[in-house]
Amino acid sequence: MGKNINLLGLFSQLDCQSSISRLVEITYKIALAHLRYNHRKFSKIFLIEELTQESVAVSAITPLFCKDSAEQGLPIIKEFNSWQPPIKTEDDALYFLNKIIAGRVEQHISHLFKEQDPFFAKILDSVNYLIKKGGYKKVSYFGKRYIVQSTYDEIKSKVIGQDSFDKLPCSLFQNRKTLLAGIFNCIENETEFFPAIPLNALVKMLKNLNNSDYKIKESVLDYSFNFDADELVYLGLSSAVEKLRDSYTTKGKLSECESQSFRMALKDMAEDLKDGGITRGLYDYLNQHITDLKKNEYQNKYHNILEYLLKVMKNTIREKLTEERI
Amino acid sequence: MNISERDIFNFVFYPKNLSTEKVTYLKNSKVFDEEIDFYRSLKKSLEEELTEDLKQKLAEKIPLYVPLKIFILYPVKETVKKRKNDVPIFAADSPKEKLAVMAKTFIDEANHYLIRLLNFKDSSKIYVFSTTEGTLKNYKVIVKPSGKVFEQIDNSSPIELDSPIEAESIELQFN
Numbered sequence: 001m002g003k004n005i006n007l008l009g010l011f012s013q014l015d016c017q018s019s020i021s022r023l024v025e026i027t028y029k030i031a032l033a034h035l036r037y038n039h040r041k042f043s044k045i046f047l048i049e050e051l052t053q054e055s056v057a058v059s060a061i062t063p064l065f066c067k068d069s070a071e072q073g074l075p076i077i078k079e080f081n082s083w084q085p086p087i088k089t090e091d092d093a094l095y096f097l098n099k100i101i102a103g104r105v106e107q108h109i110s111h112l113f114k115e116q117d118p119f120f121a122k123i124l125d126s127v128n129y130l131i132k133k134g135g136y137k138k139v140s141y142f143g144k145r146y147i148v149q150s151t152y153d154e155i156k157s158k159v160i161g162q163d164s165f166d167k168l169p170c171s172l173f174q175n176r177k178t179l180l181a182g183i184f185n186c187i188e189n190e191t192e193f194f195p196a197i198p199l200n201a202l203v204k205m206l207k208n209l210n211n212s213d214y215k216i217k218e219s220v221l222d223y224s225f226n227f228d229a230d231e232l233v234y235l236g237l238s239s240a241v242e243k244l245r246d247s248y249t250t251k252g253k254l255s256e257c258e259s260q261s262f263r264m265a266l267k268d269m270a271e272d273l274k275d276g277g278i279t280r281g282l283y284d285y286l287n288q289h290i291t292d293l294k295k296n297e298y299q300n301k302y303h304n305i306l307e308y309l310l311k312v313m314k315n316t317i318r319e320k321l322t323e324e325r326i
Numbered sequence: 327m328n329i330s331e332r333d334i335f336n337f338v339f340y341p342k343n344l345s346t347e348k349v350t351y352l353k354n355s356k357v358f359d360e361e362i363d364f365y366r367s368l369k370k371s372l373e374e375e376l377t378e379d380l381k382q383k384l385a386e387k388i389p390l391y392v393p394l395k396i397f398i399l400y401p402v403k404e405t406v407k408k409r410k411n412d413v414p415i416f417a418a419d420s421p422k423e424k425l426a427v428m429a430k431t432f433i434d435e436a437n438h439y440l441i442r443l444l445n446f447k448d449s450s451k452i453y454v455f456s457t458t459e460g461t462l463k464n465y466k467v468i469v470k471p472s473g474k475v476f477e478q479i480d481n482s483s484p485i486e487l488d489s490p491i492e493a494e495s496i497e498l499q500f501n
Contacts (some may be wrong), residue, residue, distance in 0.1 A: 007373065020390055020391070021394050024334055025376055033367060036367075037367075058387050061387055062387050065388045091339065098368070100441075154330055156329065157327075158329075
């Protein structure tokens with residue numbers, strides 16, 4: 001345990017300013033540790049808005065310390081009081097804090113993924129539907145969410161890592177109806193890992209397969225994983241270009257030359273969205289098409305416009321995906 | 327062997343809570359090295375101090391957070407002036423005042439605060455001064471290595487203790 005940390009003492013004195021400030025700092029440190037451990041390979045999500053791991057950690061813990069107008073106390077205190085089994089010792093308190101923050105970080109990252117990549121959000125919804133329908137449940141293990149059979153309350157041995165998961169046979173992901181049961185069967189019988197499926201890794205796998213020529217067999221009656229990414233991205237791009245023309249070019253806010261650069265940047269973004277999401281900071285996209293664009297000039301003149309147009313493109317894709325679902 | 331996340335957590339933070347069998351397994355097996363490393367890095371980061379820049383970012387996002395101002399004061403090496411031989415020495419006549427067994431002065435890096443610790447035979451006093459401000463208000467004095475914490479509303483009078491106290495450094499915390 002860290003030097004001089006008395007968590008039970010802090011939780012019992014959260015009306016005291018120094019206690020709450022101390023708890024915020026501890027919470028932040030745990031959030032950052034989870035981000036570094038679980039998301040070092042997914043740096044892509046930090047590129048949008050040029051987010052840093054530190055700023056994501058701060059944003060992830062903020063809701064735990066913000067009172068809802070209707071709520072009596074802080075969310076973190078409510079979590080502490082309702083945690084099962086009840087927290088009685090220092091080790092219980094630190095473990096509780098670690099688990100609650102890991103969950104919060106994962107939730108925040110999931111939100112960022114969904115914001116960045118409408119296709120990810122669509123497949124995640126579909127997988128959640130399958131979890132519910134199949135009577136499976138989700139548990140958190142070292143800050144990651146795993147799907148487990150309903151007979152398990154916790155993970156009790158080594159879980160499958162990203163590399164091993166990526167090597168599972170593609171045929172397992174082919175049939176949506178037997179998707180989860182098939183993966184469980186494979187992990188249980190053909191590997192030494194605990195039967196648990198990493199949720200985000202599964203969603204990414206399904207998305208990659210959907211984008212490739214390898215399509216998942218579809219059932220008309222059930223939730224689908226399939227969509228035509230090319231068509232949806234084209235529709236998103238068209239609406240963003242239309243907005244660019246109507247709101248900026250025809251009104252003289254951007255010259256024809258600047259508009260052309262924006263169109264090219266949006267086209268590059270659309271291609272990246274199709275292939276998994278935005279891969280660079282927004283400045284980099286525009287910088288490719290405007291010679292000698294200085295970063296401060298970009299920030300002052302173009303950032304808000306490009307950010308807005310990207311939002312238009314994503315929202316259109318999201319809307320079309322929702323329509324397809326209905 | 328069944329090893330849960332809590333087992334690995336205990337192995338790093340509270341090994342006494344874990345069975346000998348599990349401790350031995352986790353020590354010798356390489357299976358959970360990555361998970362153990364995670365909790366070790368978390369343990370290390372809990373002991374590190376946040377930068378002022380990060381505290382500022384936390385304060386901007388979380389209104390309830392007010393960065394603590396912490397100053398670490400270390401002992402000053404004191405040199406004792408030698409008396410000149412020609413100066414007469416008179417015997418002290420102050421039986422009512424307890425003789426200080428040990429006096430130690432602590433100061434922070436920027437010389438903003440000064441703490442004087444007087445240890446008597448069976449008591450002690452801690453005086454806190456500022457070199458730049460007048461009266462100091464609402465602060466905590468944490469004596470290291472014992473970690474004893476004393477809260478004071480202001481520094482108009484010293485902290486008085488019933489026993490002598492060892493101090494290698496002293497932390498001064500303001501809200």
